[in-house]
Amino acid sequence: MNKEILKDFIQRVWNEGDISAISEYLADSYHVMHDPGDPWNGMTLDVAGFQNRVSISRAPVPDQRFEIQSLFENEDSVCMTWLWKGTHLGEIAGIPPTGKTLHMSGATVYFFENNKISGHWQVADRLSIFQQLQANRSQ
Amino acid sequence: MNKEILKDFIQRVWNEGDISAISEYLADSYHVMHDPGDPWNGMTLDVAGFQNRVSISRAPVPDQRFEIQSLFENEDSVCMTWLWKGTHLGEIAGIPPTGKTLHMSGATVYFFENNKISGHWQVADRLSIFQQLQANRSQ
Numbered sequence: 377m378n379k380e381i382l383k384d385f386i387q388r389v390w391n392e393g394d395i396s397a398i399s400e401y402l403a404d405s406y407h408v409m410h411d412p413g414d415p416w417n418g419m420t421l422d423v424a425g426f427q428n429r430v431s432i433s434r435a436p437v438p439d440q441r442f443e444i445q446s447l448f449e450n451e452d453s454v455c456m457t458w459l460w461k462g463t464h465l466g467e468i469a470g471i472p473p474t475g476k477t478l479h480m481s482g483a484t485v486y487f488f489e490n491n492k493i494s495g496h497w498q499v500a501d502r503l504s505i506f507q508q509l510q511a512n513r514s515q
Numbered sequence: 516m517n518k519e520i521l522k523d524f525i526q527r528v529w530n531e532g533d534i535s536a537i538s539e540y541l542a543d544s545y546h547v548m549h550d551p552g553d554p555w556n557g558m559t560l561d562v563a564g565f566q567n568r569v570s571i572s573r574a575p576v577p578d579q580r581f582e583i584q585s586l587f588e589n590e591d592s593v594c595m596t597w598l599w600k601g602t603h604l605g606e607i608a609g610i611p612p613t614g615k616t617l618h619m620s621g622a623t624v625y626f627f628e629n630n631k632i633s634g635h636w637q638v639a640d641r642l643s644i645f646q647q648l649q650a651n652r653s654q
Contacts, residue, residue: 445636481638499596501551503641504551504552
């Protein structure tokens with residue numbers, strides 16, 4: 377069941393950018409346990425804080441899409457491996473928009489409490505994004 | 516059961532560097548399905564090829580250890596999230612050894628055929644390693 381909840385959450389919140397849907401999925405307190413390179417790494421967020429994170433994260437790549445590769449479910453957590461792509465239309469890490477498509481991949485463990493998402497542990501292939509940004513800038 | 520096999524494989528092969536044990540765990544053909552930044556990304560390896568990969572990968576960080584964070588099992592695959600650390604004692608990407616401890620994290624889906632490991636899909640936080648190497652070099 378948590379698998380299905382997570383699929384809906386990714387589609388509505390991260391792919392479609394519907395931040396008003398976040399309150400349906402989030403626990404009262406959301407902990408970014410491990411997410412190296414993410415500005416919110418280590419923080420505990422409420423719904424408003426998570427809405428802010430999604431808005432800021434999606435702004436430079438507004439057509440971004442997570443394509444789920446596989447889902448694994450344990451009792452209180454779901455692990456999702458994913459591909460991601462989107463068009464670079466806003467500044468990222470000081471690099472102005474290039475209009476190029478960016479590609480990334482990653483894996484995220486989402487933790488659940490009573491079928492609400494209470495945090496994540498994530499690794500993303502940020503070196504590829506860094507290299508794509510550098511390559512696009514120098515063209 | 517595949518979870519237990521994987522734990523033994525990680526301990527003996529990757530942590531202890533016992534490449535003679537690889538033949539006990541590997542299928543005849545091992546496919547590196549997705550591993551951005553890994554020199555063997557996309558390749559299909561036999562046991563000798565995999566032994567070569569482990570030897571070359573471990574050489575600059577011979578005391579390296581994977582610490583398993585979580586394991587998830589589906590029918591024919593196991594997903595493992597991990598922390599990694601080791602001492603930088605050999606050249607990596609042209610950067611001479613610094614003697615510093617390197618830290619990395621990642622997630623790997625291992626695929627099984629008849630309880631033998633036939634490939635993996637992996638993402639590692641290589642940007643952190645790149646940043647640690649740059650920082651250590653400039654000290």
